Amino acid sequence: MPKPRSRTPLRVAAILLAISAGAAYAQEAVSREDYDKLKKEVEQMRQELAEIKKAKAAPAASDEVAALRKEVADLRKSKEEQQKEDDEAHEELFKAVKEIQAKANANAAAGTKFLITGDAAIGFTGQRGTDSTFSAGVAPRFLWLIGDNLEFDAGFDINIGRDDGGSNQTTFDLTIASASYIVNDYLVVGGGLFVVPFAAYHRDFDPPWINKLPDDPLVFSDGGLAPGSALGVFVSGTIPVGPTRVNYSVYAINGPELNTTDGSLGFDNFTDQNNNKAIGGRIGWVPIPQMEVGYSIMCGRASPDTFASTNALLQAVDFNYTRDVDWLMGNVSLRAEWVFSHVDRADYGTPDAPLTFRNDRNGGYVQASYRPSHVSNKYARNLEFIFRYDRMDVPTEVSALGPGLSGWEQRYTYGVDYWLDARSVLKVAYECDEKGNAPGASQFMFQFGLGF
Amino acid sequence: MAISIFRSLIVLGAFAATCSLAAIVGCQATATTATAGATTIPAGTAPAVVSGKSGAQIWSENCGRCHNIRSPSSYNAVQWEVAVHDMRVRANLTGEEQRKVTEFLKAAAQ
Numbered sequence: 001m002p003k004p005r006s007r008t009p010l011r012v013a014a015i016l017l018a019i020s021a022g023a024a025y026a027q028e029a030v031s032r033e034d035y036d037k038l039k040k041e042v043e044q045m046r047q048e049l050a051e052i053k054k055a056k057a058a059p060a061a062s063d064e065v066a067a068l069r070k071e072v073a074d075l076r077k078s079k080e081e082q083q084k085e086d087d088e089a090h091e092e093l094f095k096a097v098k099e100i101q102a103k104a105n106a107n108a109a110a111g112t113k114f115l116i117t118g119d120a121a122i123g124f125t126g127q128r129g130t131d132s133t134f135s136a137g138v139a140p141r142f143l144w145l146i147g148d149n150l151e152f153d154a155g156f157d158i159n160i161g162r163d164d165g166g167s168n169q170t171t172f173d174l175t176i177a178s179a180s181y182i183v184n185d186y187l188v189v190g191g192g193l194f195v196v197p198f199a200a201y202h203r204d205f206d207p208p209w210i211n212k213l214p215d216d217p218l219v220f221s222d223g224g225l226a227p228g229s230a231l232g233v234f235v236s237g238t239i240p241v242g243p244t245r246v247n248y249s250v251y252a253i254n255g256p257e258l259n260t261t262d263g264s265l266g267f268d269n270f271t272d273q274n275n276n277k278a279i280g281g282r283i284g285w286v287p288i289p290q291m292e293v294g295y296s297i298m299c300g301r302a303s304p305d306t307f308a309s310t311n312a313l314l315q316a317v318d319f320n321y322t323r324d325v326d327w328l329m330g331n332v333s334l335r336a337e338w339v340f341s342h343v344d345r346a347d348y349g350t351p352d353a354p355l356t357f358r359n360d361r362n363g364g365y366v367q368a369s370y371r372p373s374h375v376s377n378k379y380a381r382n383l384e385f386i387f388r389y390d391r392m393d394v395p396t397e398v399s400a401l402g403p404g405l406s407g408w409e410q411r412y413t414y415g416v417d418y419w420l421d422a423r424s425v426l427k428v429a430y431e432c433d434e435k436g437n438a439p440g441a442s443q444f445m446f447q448f449g450l451g452f
Numbered sequence: 453m454a455i456s457i458f459r460s461l462i463v464l465g466a467f468a469a470t471c472s473l474a475a476i477v478g479c480q481a482t483a484t485t486a487t488a489g490a491t492t493i494p495a496g497t498a499p500a501v502v503s504g505k506s507g508a509q510i511w512s513e514n515c516g517r518c519h520n521i522r523s524p525s526s527y528n529a530v531q532w533e534v535a536v537h538d539m540r541v542r543a544n545l546t547g548e549e550q551r552k553v554t555e556f557l558k559a560a561a562q
Contacts, residue, residue, distance in 0.1 A: 113530050113531075113533060113534050114534065115527070115530075115531045115534040115535055115538075117535065117538075143534050143535070143537075143538050144534075145533065145534045145537050151534075151537055151538060151541065153538065153541075180541045182537075182540070182541075182547070184547065185546050185547030185548060186546060186547070188540070188541050190541065195542075203542065204518045204543070205518065209519070209520075210518060210519040236541070236544060237544065237546075238544040238545060238546045238549075239546075240546070245546075247544035248544075249544075284544070289513035289514065289517065290513070290517060291517075292517065320517060320518070322516065322517050322518075419520070421523075422520035422521060422522050422523065422526075423520065423522055423526075451519075451522075
C-alpha cells in the first residue's frame, strides 16, 4: 500500500501567503486620523470649488442685470417719447376741438337758439246741474333766442269743448306772439301779442303746473275782470332800490272792448274798435326774496266808435308770499289778488227802455297752501293742501239782462295736490259755489297738470 | 269815478299795510333745507338785491317764489339759456341775475 503523500507544506505555504497578504493590506489601509484629515481636505476643496464657481458665475449675472436695466431704460425712454408724442397729439386735438367749439358757440350766439316749452292739462269735472265731463288741453310755447338780446315768443292754447250751438269743437288760440329786446341790465322793450302785466295771475300763476287748483279764480277766468293777452308794446325791468328791488312794466295796448249790451269788458280786442289806446302799468316791490307786492293800473276808452264814449279804469293789487317754515316742516304759500273795474256810466238799454247803472265790478281771490315738504315720509311730502276763496261782484242791474248774469258769486275751494315731480301734479278739489240770484254750481274737479 | 278811485286807494293802503306786516312777521321764521321738487326758499332777512348772491341762490329765490324749482337736468345748456332769458322778460330779472342764473344752470346741466 502506497503511503499517502503529505499535504502539510501546502498548508504552511497558504498560511504564509495569507499572512503576507494581510501584512500587505495592513500596510496599505488609512487610519481614522488620516481619513478625517483627508475628508477635511476634500471638504475644503469642495468649498473652494464652490467659491470659484460662484465667483465665476457672478459676473455673468451682473451682466444680465445690466443688460436688463439697459433694456428697461430704453423702453422707458421709448415710452416717454411715445407719451410726449401722444400728449402733443392730444394737445393739438384738444386745441382743434376747442377751436371748433368756439366757432360753434360763436355761430350759435350769432344764430338762433330754440326751446319748446309749455303745459298741458287733463281733467274731469262733475258740476251740480250739468253733466260731468272729461276735458283736455295743451298750451305749447315756442321760444327763439336770436343773438344775446332778442327773443321771439309764440304761444298757443288748444282746447276742446262745445260751441254755443252745442257742437263739438276744437279751439286753437294764439295767446302769445311777441318780440322782446334787452336794452340793458334794467330795461327790456317789446311788442306784439303779449301777456299783459296786469295783476300777477295770468303772468305768473296761470299754467296748470303752477296753479295749485284745477280752475282759475273768477276774475281771471273767461268773463272775468282782468286782461290776459293783448296787442301792443311794453317796456319792463327791475331796479334795485336799497336792500329791496322794484319791478316795473308800462304798456300801451288796444285796450278792453265794451260789451254794449251788459256793460262788461272783453279783452280779445285784436282789431281795435276805436282809435284810443289803453295805457297801463304795474309796479311790484320785492322787499325780501320770498315776497312781492304789486299794484296795477290800466285806463282807456273801451267803447266802440258806434257807442257813446265810455272810458274804463282797471286797478289791481297782488300779493305773493312763499317760504319754508321750520316749525311747520314744510312750505307755506299765500297769494291774494283783487281787481277793481270801473266803467263810465252809459245807457245799455233801448230808446224805449233806457238802462243805466253804476258799472263798478270787482273781485279777487285769497289762497293759502301748505306742503309738508320736509317730513321724512316721501309720500306725505309730495302732498299739498290748498284753500281758496274767490269772489266777483257785478252790478245787480246786470242780472236783469240775462239768466247767467248774477249780482255776485263767491266760491270756497278745498284742494289736495300730489306732486309727481316739480312740474307734474295730480289735483283733486271740491268747490262750493254761491250766487246772488241763481243756484250755485258747486263742483268736484280732478286734474293732471304738466309743464314741459 | 272819483269815489271809486278814492275807495280803491283806501283798499290799496290797507293791502300794503297787511303785506308789510306779513313781511315783518315772515322775516322772523327760520331757514330750512331744500327738498327735491318742492318750492324751497331759504328764510331770513337777506335783502332782495342780487349783489354777492350766487346763481344757485338767485335761482332758488326768484323761481321758487312762483313755482316749484325744476331740476337743472330738465334742460340742456342751450335750452336753459333760452328759458332764463324768457324768465328775465316774464319775471323781471335784472341782467346780472340772468347771467348768474344762466351760468349756474348751464354748469349744473352738464
